Amino acid sequence: MITEYKNEPFTNFGLPANKAAMKKALAAVQLEKAAHYPLIIGGKAIDTEARITSINPSQTSDIVGTVARANIDLAEKAVQAANKAFSSWQYVDAAERSLYLFKASAILRRRKFEFSAWLVEEAGKTWAEADADTAEAIDFMEYYARQMDKYAKGMEVTPYSGEQNECAYIPLGVGVVIPPWNFPLAILAGMTAAAIVAGNTVIMKPASSTPIIAAKFMQLWEEVSLPAGVVNYLPGSGGTIGDYLVSHAQVRFINFTGSKEVGLRINKLAADLSPGQKWIKRVVAEMGGKDSIIVDSEADLDEAAAGIVASAFGFQGQKCSACSRAIIIKDVYDAVLAKIVEKTKALKIGAASSPESNIGPVIDENSYKKILSYIEIGKTEGKLECGGSTAGEQGYFIEPTVFSGISPEARISQEEIFGPVLAIIPADDFDHALAIANGTEYGLTGAVYSKNRVKLEKARREFHVGNLYFNRKCTGALVGVHPFGGFNLSGTDSKAGGADYLLLFLQAKSICEKL
Numbered sequence: 001m002i003t004e005y006k007n008e009p010f011t012n013f014g015l016p017a018n019k020a021a022m023k024k025a026l027a028a029v030q031l032e033k034a035a036h037y038p039l040i041i042g043g044k045a046i047d048t049e050a051r052i053t054s055i056n057p058s059q060t061s062d063i064v065g066t067v068a069r070a071n072i073d074l075a076e077k078a079v080q081a082a083n084k085a086f087s088s089w090q091y092v093d094a095a096e097r098s099l100y101l102f103k104a105s106a107i108l109r110r111r112k113f114e115f116s117a118w119l120v121e122e123a124g125k126t127w128a129e130a131d132a133d134t135a136e137a138i139d140f141m142e143y144y145a146r147q148m149d150k151y152a153k154g155m156e157v158t159p160y161s162g163e164q165n166e167c168a169y170i171p172l173g174v175g176v177v178i179p180p181w182n183f184p185l186a187i188l189a190g191m192t193a194a195a196i197v198a199g200n201t202v203i204m205k206p207a208s209s210t211p212i213i214a215a216k217f218m219q220l221w222e223e224v225s226l227p228a229g230v231v232n233y234l235p236g237s238g239g240t241i242g243d244y245l246v247s248h249a250q251v252r253f254i255n256f257t258g259s260k261e262v263g264l265r266i267n268k269l270a271a272d273l274s275p276g277q278k279w280i281k282r283v284v285a286e287m288g289g290k291d292s293i294i295v296d297s298e299a300d301l302d303e304a305a306a307g308i309v310a311s312a313f314g315f316q317g318q319k320c321s322a323c324s325r326a327i328i329i330k331d332v333y334d335a336v337l338a339k340i341v342e343k344t345k346a347l348k349i350g351a352a353s354s355p356e357s358n359i360g361p362v363i364d365e366n367s368y369k370k371i372l373s374y375i376e377i378g379k380t381e382g383k384l385e386c387g388g389s390t391a392g393e394q395g396y397f398i399e400p401t402v403f404s405g406i407s408p409e410a411r412i413s414q415e416e417i418f419g420p421v422l423a424i425i426p427a428d429d430f431d432h433a434l435a436i437a438n439g440t441e442y443g444l445t446g447a448v449y450s451k452n453r454v455k456l457e458k459a460r461r462e463f464h465v466g467n468l469y470f471n472r473k474c475t476g477a478l479v480g481v482h483p484f485g486g487f488n489l490s491g492t493d494s495k496a497g498g499a500d501y502l503l504l505f506l507q508a509k510s511i512c513e514k515l
């Protein structure tokens, strides 16, 4: 019997047993470090001379592992394998397809600490952030497996005398799943599971900074004996195999999550017909954010400051949902700023593997350099309140950084930095704060701290973001509870973890039989 969907609980690492289990998992990961993982195409392991090396951002001399690097010929092979698998997978009963997700999530739940340990080592997630990533991956699989049941019943149609009518949901075909590195398990799992449970087959191209956790995820599908070719594991350069796959005539859809620049490129490439292509490709593109938290004059200032700091610096600010702009009404500006700075200074920076660390490293050298260059820009655009420097030589550590007195039009107020940098922007009143919050090209998350119902209702109508929160932080959407996706240049508002999400990977076929 399928039980009611419930979110996977987060692990309490305050409990000695959980702490010990996580330490044991981290130790086990050390023994498997530097292993090599081949591509998996049509159920077969294929190795290449070219490799991608994944390094631990907390300790850059530490190699987490290597993976094969696909070229265009192998990308072609993957499309053919996915195509072949589609010819039978599309007709597998929906309940049976869901069962593969349930089985995979059950294994993931049993090996939760192990997967979280890989996230700590490869992505630089602190224990709590890694645990949340693994829990979300379990949630996505559990949730979509249940949602498929609804679509398997088809669309409701109006009875019509003399005819038997139905409207069935059928899959699209071969898809390419292109996830980001920042939720390398949860987002990868959600994007892949949704597509395949709907009857499609996919080529899963992981982000180059986090291919090992994706290889581990691929092993789950192999363990549950998912038919060969339904999911193909194809690490490789975005620019080379990414463009090839996106443009391929036999690819029916692209499920992308990542930056605005790459998302827009994919959208454009996918819009062009390739020779022999006979459909309009469907593109799901979830992209960046420049997310604001508004603090009203009538708010609990301690809670507001705590919510801002958690949203700005959780996973080092490397979330599309991260608060990178705190917009504070002038009456409470000084008080809230002081609390934010105090809480930020209390955060402990250190290796992600240490349970004491609140702030781990940023993902890689490119991000490290980019964030540091934005910190230099910030110094010319406002007052540096705290942070602003690197921290330690062994990994990509950057202090959580707060700039005050930032203009809404400043670069650090408009451009996605994707790191631990917070811009504090003063506002004259609530209307002004709302105008500032809506004044970017993005529209992903936002939050308002206020005890004034009238202002909250105004924000409910006018704050134009896909995920709006009142009196809580703007990160941490839960699958099924807070369907996730953004407006404007934050993306196609696909609402991952929502009841409509699977429709993106289905098409409806009306069938009428005259009686």
Ligand SMILES: NC(=O)c1ccc[n+]([C@@H]2O[C@H](COP(=O)([O-])OP(=O)(O)OC[C@H]3O[C@@H](n4cnc5c(N)ncnc54)[C@H](O)[C@@H]3O)[C@@H](O)[C@H]2O)c1
Binding pocket: 178, 179, 180, 181, 182, 183, 187, 205, 206, 207, 208, 237, 238, 239, 240, 241, 242, 243, 246, 257, 258, 259, 260, 261, 262, 263, 265, 266, 286, 287, 288, 289, 319, 320, 321, 416, 418, 444, 484, 485, 486, 490, 491
């Ligand atoms: N809206 C959301 O739900 C959401 C969630 C997580 C992250 N993000 C965004 O993702 C970004 C960070 O992730 P990132 O650095 O991995 O983003 P990115 O755009 O650099 O890369 C995302 C993926 O695209 C691939 N890629 C790169 N070039 C490609 C090409 N030409 N063709 C096909 N694929 C290509 C990469 O290899 C990677 O797998 C941030 O902007 C963040 O806001 C958005």
Ligand SMILES: N[C@@H](CCC=O)C(=O)O
Binding pocket: 182, 183, 318, 319, 320, 321, 474, 475, 476, 477, 478, 484
């Ligand atoms: N869904 C996550 C963000 C995903 C993007 O990075 C959140 O709600 O914080």
